[in-house]
Amino acid sequence: MPPLLRYLTADELGARAAALAADRPGEARLRRVGTSRAGHPLLLLSVGHGSRHALVVAGPHANEPVGGVTALRLAERVLADPRLTEGADATWDLLLSVDPDGLRHNEGWLAGPYTLGRYFRNFFRPGFLEQPEWLPAGAAAAALPETRALLDLQDELRPFLQCSLHGVDVGGGFVELTHDLPGLARRVAHTAARLGVPRELGPYDALFWPRLGPAVYRIPPPRPGDLAAAITEAAVESTWFHPDRHGTVTAVVEAPMWGVGAVEDNASPADPTAVLRAASHTLREDIRLLETIAARLRPHLAGLPDAARLLAPVDDYLMVCPGLADTWDPDVPDAVRPLPPLSVGHLAALRISARRLALRTAGLLHQLVTRAGHDPAGVRPALDRLIDTWCAEYRDHCGARWIPVARQAEYQARVVLAAFELALRHPRERSRSGDPGWGPEAAVPMHRE
Numbered sequence: 001m002p003p004l005l006r007y008l009t010a011d012e013l014g015a016r017a018a019a020l021a022a023d024r025p026g027e028a029r030l031r032r033v034g035t036s037r038a039g040h041p042l043l044l045l046s047v048g049h050g051s052r053h054a055l056v057v058a059g060p061h062a063n064e065p066v067g068g069v070t071a072l073r074l075a076e077r078v079l080a081d082p083r084l085t086e087g088a089d090a091t092w093d094l095l096l097s098v099d100p101d102g103l104r105h106n107e108g109w110l111a112g113p114y115t116l117g118r119y120f121r122n123f124f125r126p127g128f129l130e131q132p133e134w135l136p137a138g139a140a141a142a143a144l145p146e147t148r149a150l151l152d153l154q155d156e157l158r159p160f161l162q163c164s165l166h167g168v169d170v171g172g173g174f175v176e177l178t179h180d181l182p183g184l185a186r187r188v189a190h191t192a193a194r195l196g197v198p199r200e201l202g203p204y205d206a207l208f209w210p211r212l213g214p215a216v217y218r219i220p221p222p223r224p225g226d227l228a229a230a231i232t233e234a235a236v237e238s239t240w241f242h243p244d245r246h247g248t249v250t251a252v253v254e255a256p257m258w259g260v261g262a263v264e265d266n267a268s269p270a271d272p273t274a275v276l277r278a279a280s281h282t283l284r285e286d287i288r289l290l291e292t293i294a295a296r297l298r299p300h301l302a303g304l305p306d307a308a309r310l311l312a313p314v315d316d317y318l319m320v321c322p323g324l325a326d327t328w329d330p331d332v333p334d335a336v337r338p339l340p341p342l343s344v345g346h347l348a349a350l351r352i353s354a355r356r357l358a359l360r361t362a363g364l365l366h367q368l369v370t371r372a373g374h375d376p377a378g379v380r381p382a383l384d385r386l387i388d389t390w391c392a393e394y395r396d397h398c399g400a401r402w403i404p405v406a407r408q409a410e411y412q413a414r415v416v417l418a419a420f421e422l423a424l425r426h427p428r429e430r431s432r433s434g435d436p437g438w439g440p441e442a443a444v445p446m447h448r449e
Helices: 010-023 066-080 100-105 116-121 145-157 184-195 227-232 242-246 272-300 307-328 344-372 380-397 405-425
Strands: 028-035 041-047 052-058 090-095 161-171 174-177 211-213 216-218 249-259
Touching: 010 028, 010 041, 010 066, 010 100, 028 145, 041 066, 041 145, 052 066, 052 145, 052 405, 066 090, 066 161, 066 249, 066 405, 090 145, 116 344, 116 380, 145 242, 161 344, 161 405, 174 184, 184 211, 184 216, 184 405, 249 405, 272 307, 272 344, 272 380, 307 344, 344 380
Parallel strands: 052 090, 052 161, 161 249, 174 216
Antiparallel strands: 028 041, 041 090, 174 249, 211 216
16 A cells, blocks of 8 residues: 555544455454444554564554554554564554544644645644543543553553654654663664654753653653642643553654754754853743633633633633743743753754744634634734744744654554564563552653743
8 A cells, every 4th residue: 555645534544444444354354342422433453463462552642643553553564464464463453543533623734735824723732631641630530532552551561572653743743752672762863864853952842851762762750749730740640651550661652743953953052151041031922822812712712612612721821821921931040840951952952842832722712713603802813923923933943844644653663563572572561560660750841841
């Protein structure tokens, strides 16, 4: 089957997986492992019959659709190479989308054309409490049916490897691991070079995380915390760590949509303080402007379908951005912790991240105006102007360039296959007590968007 040249909807993912299973009935199976809040199936495509399971989770963030394409590519590759199944005594279990409802909310841009303006004007990512990988109150209290289905699947399969497939809208590729896989950084570097995908050597997600190698980072164990801490720090349990008791290594594989070469510049910056000051001040100004627009718009949203779901992530971003600006600002004396030494790549990633948060908020507000059918608060021109200006900054000042979908998926698939091989080579022992054995490490910032 030729490489897919575009992202797929939830229905298209299911149809292609069903066709593949029908074509190879002895080797591939498709089953429903859960149901979303809106009644859509959570589909698992399994290939092979080995005793060791590799679980691949696509679509945990609804605006990151590359994972579904990658999952199908992995299925085809595994079916074509028995060394990955019989030869490894392995079964590949590919969850095609863990949030099909959220994926449907992104259908306005999935088929292209792939421009930054089209993406952000149709962007949707649910609020923190509706993201299926997070367990802010622990696994026992998980309420989302998508989360419960994933937890049950982890406990059923007890995978030796779990790969969570994520996307970076603007930036570079990187990997986050719950446990080290020696040699992965070298494999990532080789794959990225072959495919022309920039590596993010200082992602803001992992700003304070241990570095296992270039573009590979160690996810610290979670600790309890409130909602704000959960969004801004590794302060809660997640489905990344839940199967730790089974000896699972989880790899979060990030593949970029628009690549920026500066994120892999490991040189020392000439004046990092000036860059940090500008980024933090700009973020504060942008958020104050968006808060004003949101306040003008809110009184006109009563009865609008999906208004609450679109406002939830807006409120999350508005809540966390001032604290993020303080974390980066060299003029704020009471920062939680000092910043690590920063490269040019670190600073590029921080600038991109600050702009991303503002663009996402503006895009969600723009959708609310669009769905209202008119512009009762008179904010559409301002939102259009902001989105166009900020997207132009990504394109013209950051050098953001589109990476074709087929290349994104190929990069992600190769990294998953490398993690699979290394996890087989370096197996972990299951915990006898079932306790994941998390240590007393302090929580550190994670996935603050």
